[in-house]
Amino acid sequence: MLTIENLSAEIDGKTILNGLTLSVGAGEVHAIMGPNGSGKSTLSYVLAGRAGYEVTGGSVTFMGKDLLAMAPHERAAAGVFLGLQYPVEIPGVSNLLFLRTALNAQRSSRGEAEATGAEFMKAAKVAAADMNLDFEMMKRSVNQGFSGGEKKRNEMIQMALLAPKLAILDETDSGLDIDALRVVSDGINRMRSPDRATLLITHYQRLLDHVQPDRVHVLMGGRIVRSGGPELALQLEAEGYAGIAAEAGLSNIMDAAA
Amino acid sequence: MTALPTLLPTRRDEAWRYADLKTLGAIWPARQQQVRSLAGAALTLDDRITGNGWTDERIEISVGEGGSLTGTIEQAMDADGVTTQLYAITLAAGARADLTLINSGGRYGRLALDISLHEGATLDLGGAIVGGSDQTLEIVTHVRHLGPNATSRQTVRAVLGGTAVGSYLGQVAVARAAQKTDAEQSFKALLLDRGATANAKPELEIFADDVKCAHGASVGELDKLALFYFESRGIPPKQAEALLAQAFVDDAITRLPEGDARAALLARLASLVSAR
Ligand SMILES: Nc1ncnc2c1ncn2[C@@H]1O[C@H](COP(=O)(O)OP(=O)(O)OP(=O)(O)O)[C@@H](O)[C@H]1O
Numbered sequence: 287m288l289t290i291e292n293l294s295a296e297i298d299g300k301t302i303l304n305g306l307t308l309s310v311g312a313g314e315v316h317a318i319m320g321p322n323g324s325g326k327s328t329l330s331y332v333l334a335g336r337a338g339y340e341v342t343g344g345s346v347t348f349m350g351k352d353l354l355a356m357a358p359h360e361r362a363a364a365g366v367f368l369g370l371q372y373p374v375e376i377p378g379v380s381n382l383l384f385l386r387t388a389l390n391a392q393r394s395s396r397g398e399a400e401a402t403g404a405e406f407m408k409a410a411k412v413a414a415a416d417m418n419l420d421f422e423m424m425k426r427s428v429n430q431g432f433s434g435g436e437k438k439r440n441e442m443i444q445m446a447l448l449a450p451k452l453a454i455l456d457e458t459d460s461g462l463d464i465d466a467l468r469v470v471s472d473g474i475n476r477m478r479s480p481d482r483a484t485l486l487i488t489h490y491q492r493l494l495d496h497v498q499p500d501r502v503h504v505l506m507g508g509r510i511v512r513s514g515g516p517e518l519a520l521q522l523e524a525e526g527y528a529g530i531a532a533e534a535g536l537s538n539i540m541d542a543a544a
Numbered sequence: 545m546t547a548l549p550t551l552l553p554t555r556r557d558e559a560w561r562y563a564d565l566k567t568l569g570a571i572w573p574a575r576q577q578q579v580r581s582l583a584g585a586a587l588t589l590d591d592r593i594t595g596n597g598w599t600d601e602r603i604e605i606s607v608g609e610g611g612s613l614t615g616t617i618e619q620a621m622d623a624d625g626v627t628t629q630l631y632a633i634t635l636a637a638g639a640r641a642d643l644t645l646i647n648s649g650g651r652y653g654r655l656a657l658d659i660s661l662h663e664g665a666t667l668d669l670g671g672a673i674v675g676g677s678d679q680t681l682e683i684v685t686h687v688r689h690l691g692p693n694a695t696s697r698q699t700v701r702a703v704l705g706g707t708a709v710g711s712y713l714g715q716v717a718v719a720r721a722a723q724k725t726d727a728e729q730s731f732k733a734l735l736l737d738r739g740a741t742a743n744a745k746p747e748l749e750i751f752a753d754d755v756k757c758a759h760g761a762s763v764g765e766l767d768k769l770a771l772f773y774f775e776s777r778g779i780p781p782k783q784a785e786a787l788l789a790q791a792f793v794d795d796a797i798t799r800l801p802e803g804d805a806r807a808a809l810l811a812r813l814a815s816l817v818s819a820r
Pocket residue numbers: 297298300302320321322323324325326327328329371543544
């Protein structure tokens with residue numbers, strides 16, 4: 287579903303990704319772990335097409351198409367969803383208007399019929415209830431005044447409604463309380479299906495206790511330096527990144543942060 | 545709702561086409577009409593300024609004790625239109641006015657308000673300036689706090705494209721007797737193009753000592769991160785920009801009901817964004 291080959295990218299002339307290769311098949315859940323500043327969010331932004339994240343080499347193929355040639359909104363319509371590490375507050379635009387506009391924009395760009403008001407409201411209510419978020423909050427401005435955990439749950443509501451093919455969730459588990467972690471994990475598991483894939487960026491094993499990954503990757507020095515099964519996350523939890531950094535020829539963790 | 549009377553006629557008025565306007569101008573103030581309200585009475589204002597000529601009116605409104613004035617003034621002239629409107633409003637003790645100004649049409653549009661607040665009166669004013677090409681649009685207010693405990697809130701938002709100039713000139717005068725005045729002015733402008741200009745000039749003239757007068761002004765561009773967030777959800781760039789521009793004026797139009805004026809304003813914002 288997603289094939290990243292030898293991807294390099296820079297921000298403001300500073301190289302952050304440096305020959306990253308990663309492949310995620312349909313139906314799979316992959317976790318990406320790595321020290322602070324190693325480029326995990328950068329990878330997610332490059333995949334979503336954020337301006338300023340300049341690709342200097344390599345390729346990304348998504349469902350047979352050149353992802354990097356597409357505009358951000360086209361990537362979304364093609365099925366890419368990015369749950370942001372820091373969701374953006376947008377005063378003056380309600381969550382419902384935002385979501386309905388997004389859903390219908392995606393649908394019309396795919397040549398599908400737009401959702402009626404009633405269909406949309408029904409789906410939005412279900413999605414909010416699934417994330418344990420009071421529906422009244424959906425009438426408020428996007429993320430404005432939301433707590434950290436509420437923002438993350440709001441990202442999940444958006445994901446559930448937009449039903450992407452590939453969900454990239456950048457630390458969606460950070461800032462969640464114990465119950466919310468379970469609710470969010472359930473949401474991710476519900477999305478699992480043979481024709482969907484998920485890329486989980488996380489620092490913690492506790493998310494992976496709820497959402498069993500097929501593969502775990504370690505991102506350091508701008509590339510994937512180690513991949514393994516779920517046991518790799520347990521090993522990292524126990525040992526930290528130092529050993530892997532040394533093996534990868536990165537003299538210390540500070541170098542590992544590109 | 546009938547429009548308030550034109551006080552000094554102009555050449556647009558068929559009946560006055562051949563009159564000596566200069567002479568008339570000198571005597572006309574004697575004929576100034578006022579709309580008066582009884583105490584507790586509710587006045588509504590629904591002015592929609594259209595056409596392609598010059599609209600030049602002085603409108604005097606007097607709201608009685610404890611009364612209210614609610615309404616909208618929408619300047620939506622055609623491309624060559626010129627507007628120089630002055631609304632002179634007096635709020636008696638305990639009266640309140642909730643007004644929304646939309647200044648978006650014509651070549652030159654000036655909406656001026658001269659508002660006097662007596663004891664305990666309240667003014668809540670929202671203003672939206674939306675212009676493109678080479679339009680010049682101004683909201684000019686002179687708020688006079690004459691008695692104690694009066695409150696005035698002015699929230700003006702401008703979205704400007706092309707080489708348009710949008711200005712908010714807000715003068716607040718607090719008389720010696722107007723203790724416990726609470727006056728607030730907020731102006732924010734969003735510039736869509738490099739050639740667009742926003743001017744803000746708050747002016748405070750305070751003669752009482754126990755007052756709260758706050759003012760803030762800012763000028764900015766569309767938030768790139770917000771645009772990315774919208775696009776990452778599948779919303780095309782122009783549509784995302786239109787939504788953000790519409791959201792930007794939101795604070796200024798909270799009193800504007802759903803209806804034609806609101807719809808026209810939002811459509812104008814969308815076309816301003818997509819014209820670029
Ligand atoms: N605008 C920028 N200019 C220069 N460097 C930047 C810019 N934005 C990000 N960086 C740098 O890029 C590197 C990677 O950042 P990124 O946010 O991708 O890390 P991360 O792996 O997601 O970290 P975390 O675990 O803390 O979320 C960091 O060193 C960061 O300081």
